[in-house]
Amino acid sequence: MLAAALLAFLPAPGAWSADAERGRALFKQCKRCHQTGGGAEHRIGPHLNDVFGRAAGSLGDFRYSPAMKAAGSGGLVWTEATLDAFLSGPRALVPRSRMSFAGIEKKGDRADLLAWLRGFAGARPGLPPAEPTAMPEEYGLDPRLLAIEGDPDYGAYLAGECTTCHRLDGTGEGIPSITGWPLDDFVIALQAYKRGKRAHPAMQLVAGRLSDEEIAALAAHFREAGNEP
Amino acid sequence: MMNRQDGSGGLSRRRFLASTVAASAALSAPAALGQGRPRVVVVGGGAGGATAARYIAKDSKGAVDVTLVEPSRAYYSCFFSNLYIGGFRDFASIGHSYGALAAKHGINVVHDWAVSVDRDKRSVGLAGGGSLSYDRLVLSPGIDFRAGSVPGWDLSQQNRMPHAYKAGSQTQLLKAQIEAMPEGGVYCMVAPPNPFRCPPGPYDRISMVAHVLKQTNPAAKILIVDPKAKFSKQGLFEDGWQRHYPGMIERIGPDFGGDRVEVRPAAMEVVVDGEVNKVDVCNVIPAQQAGRIAALADITNEAGWAPVAARTMQSRADENIHVLGDASQQGDMPKSGFSANSQAKVCAMAVRGALTGSKVYPARFSNTCWSLIGTDDGVKVGASYEATDEKIAKTAGFISRTGETAEVRKATYEESLGWYAAISGDIFG
Numbered sequence: 001m002l003a004a005a006l007l008a009f010l011p012a013p014g015a016w017s018a019d020a021e022r023g024r025a026l027f028k029q030c031k032r033c034h035q036t037g038g039g040a041e042h043r044i045g046p047h048l049n050d051v052f053g054r055a056a057g058s059l060g061d062f063r064y065s066p067a068m069k070a071a072g073s074g075g076l077v078w079t080e081a082t083l084d085a086f087l088s089g090p091r092a093l094v095p096r097s098r099m100s101f102a103g104i105e106k107k108g109d110r111a112d113l114l115a116w117l118r119g120f121a122g123a124r125p126g127l128p129p130a131e132p133t134a135m136p137e138e139y140g141l142d143p144r145l146l147a148i149e150g151d152p153d154y155g156a157y158l159a160g161e162c163t164t165c166h167r168l169d170g171t172g173e174g175i176p177s178i179t180g181w182p183l184d185d186f187v188i189a190l191q192a193y194k195r196g197k198r199a200h201p202a203m204q205l206v207a208g209r210l211s212d213e214e215i216a217a218l219a220a221h222f223r224e225a226g227n228e229p
Numbered sequence: 230m231m232n233r234q235d236g237s238g239g240l241s242r243r244r245f246l247a248s249t250v251a252a253s254a255a256l257s258a259p260a261a262l263g264q265g266r267p268r269v270v271v272v273g274g275g276a277g278g279a280t281a282a283r284y285i286a287k288d289s290k291g292a293v294d295v296t297l298v299e300p301s302r303a304y305y306s307c308f309f310s311n312l313y314i315g316g317f318r319d320f321a322s323i324g325h326s327y328g329a330l331a332a333k334h335g336i337n338v339v340h341d342w343a344v345s346v347d348r349d350k351r352s353v354g355l356a357g358g359g360s361l362s363y364d365r366l367v368l369s370p371g372i373d374f375r376a377g378s379v380p381g382w383d384l385s386q387q388n389r390m391p392h393a394y395k396a397g398s399q400t401q402l403l404k405a406q407i408e409a410m411p412e413g414g415v416y417c418m419v420a421p422p423n424p425f426r427c428p429p430g431p432y433d434r435i436s437m438v439a440h441v442l443k444q445t446n447p448a449a450k451i452l453i454v455d456p457k458a459k460f461s462k463q464g465l466f467e468d469g470w471q472r473h474y475p476g477m478i479e480r481i482g483p484d485f486g487g488d489r490v491e492v493r494p495a496a497m498e499v500v501v502d503g504e505v506n507k508v509d510v511c512n513v514i515p516a517q518q519a520g521r522i523a524a525l526a527d528i529t530n531e532a533g534w535a536p537v538a539a540r541t542m543q544s545r546a547d548e549n550i551h552v553l554g555d556a557s558q559q560g561d562m563p564k565s566g567f568s569a570n571s572q573a574k575v576c577a578m579a580v581r582g583a584l585t586g587s588k589v590y591p592a593r594f595s596n597t598c599w600s601l602i603g604t605d606d607g608v609k610v611g612a613s614y615e616a617t618d619e620k621i622a623k624t625a626g627f628i629s630r631t632g633e634t635a636e637v638r639k640a641t642y643e644e645s646l647g648w649y650a651a652i653s654g655d656i657f658g
Contacts, residue, residue: 156288
């Protein structure tokens with residue numbers, strides 16, 4: 001058990017210089033969508049515990065893009081090499097993946113990040129608990145905003161304003177996919193735009209005139225949207 | 230519409246009837262509307278009409294019978310047609326089929342021209358001889374040109390001097406003419422007066438023509454003859470033209486006679502304030518008005534546009550007719566595909582509400598227009614709007630700034646690619 005844990009923390013062959021502590025800091029850019037650690041759950045993206053050795057798109061309880069599922073059934077398995085390729089440009093490796101991330105340019109940064117991710121192999125006691133993907137406090141939001149129950153029918157009408165730019169098919173080139181998000185992440189993102197704490201002029205404009213109830217309604221709608229085959 | 234209560238404090242006859250209709254509508258949708266399902270006829274299969282048809286059919290789940298009248302079998306979008314001219318998209322990529330509207334949403338797609346509207350009988354006549362009756366009619370016919378707005382030019386000259394303002398063969402023709410220009414030749418655009426359809430934006434097009442010429446014909450010149458003193462995103466375009474195409478583009482505004490222009494297609498001459506210019510390509514974009522069927526329905530004003538009520542996009546002249554997009558005179562929104570798509574969703578909700586009793590929420594509108602100035606140099610302008618009693622009124626907006634980083638401009642361009650994929654699905658999906 002101890003040996004396994006130690007092994008899990010060992011850097012991959014050929015990556016002896018990788019710095020897992022630096023990787024922990026680099027993971028900040030992944031944290032808005034992914035959790036790792038004890039009790040990690042799927043959020044906007046799947047949890048990243050035990051990712052090494054896993055087939056792409058293979059966690060049954062996460063709603064992957066069809067492209068990611070197809071890549072997995074086509075034989076893509078996450079290894080040091082394939083993860084490195086994916087992180088350098090997600091859509092170069094898996095076109096039409098819904099992961100809205102441009103990629104990490106420097107090989108050293110990718111190696112450090114992967115060294116840190118290797119620390120989350122194997123479920124075992126003592127794993128640091130997963131950090132939340134988004135916290136209301138991060139943007140100075142009242143946590144009660146997350147408790148508002150949204151009206152999905154109203155959300156369906158309001159969503160017409162979103163689907164002119166955001167695709168329902170789960171792809172996200174240029175403009176991120178917003179389907180299937182956990183309610184909290186959706187509400188926090190829109191509330192942050194509404195308050196000018198996330199930067200994007202069009203999103204600030206759209207969110208700026210949405211009431212708290214309307215944001216909750218949209219979150220409820222998009223949680224389920226795009227589910228049709 | 231009037232909605233008055235009677236003096237006794239009870240319901241007026243009008244309100245009583247209205248609530249009866251709503252109650253029976255909830256039980257069986259078309260009860261108040263005669264036999265069968267309520268019928269909606271949509272004329273024009275562009276960003277406004279196809280979106281309205283799709284949303285009414287999709288959201289009513291078959292309770293409304295939707296017919297879409299559109300002469301073209303394939304739709305080529307005006308938005309991104311300038312990117313095709315610039316070589317950033319191929320022609321097929323701006324083409325869309327009506328297949329999914331029929332197959333997935335059960336819309337009756339009729340490839341024919343609507344040539345008359347009988348407002349009393351509530352029916353639309355088709356060039357093929359048939360007619361379609363409606364409970365609600367949605368007109369989204371886009372634009373037609375105002376005859377005589379550019380002296381010397383009429384539709385018979387559109388192959389010598391293309392407008393490329395309805396995407397398709399005209400766009401292909403203009404691109405071919407630009408590519409065939411002699412070395413050091415002159416491309417001239419006669420720009421339209423306000424208000425005009427945009428996209429395809431005239432200045433966005435200038436950028437794409439310059440991009441092509443810079444690579445293939447760097448000594449060539451671009452001349453813009455413009456009746457307008459200023460135009461949207463002017464500062465951004467002029468900054469970009471300086472950076473990407475220095476010395477290539479000249480614009481003659483109304484202070485130098487840009488509003489006094491005549492063209493001579495046979496001689497390939499453009500006469501500006503009496504001065505004759507020989508040109509090699511002449512892209513004439515005439516003054517515009519609502520697509521002809523709006524005038525045939527007798528719902529247009531002296532300016533040639535169809536005034537509408539902002540909350541529902543209903544014609545001010547006939548509450549059984551809604552007008553969308555370029556053809557409508559609605560207030561502050563630009564005549565873009567994005568606007569038409571936005572208006573169509575408000576209209577679809579209002580039409581469903583009237584015909585099936587479904588819930589009607591407050592209207593909201595938005596628009597963003599992206600332009601590409603050079604490779605990876607994208608800019609945008611956008612706004613949100615609300616419905617007032619008078620018009621669609623702008624509430625807030627944003628615009629790209631000069632001096633943004635290359636990363637920001639590249640991300641803006643990539644965003645426009647994402648938007649194109651999304652709106653295409655939202656219209657035709």
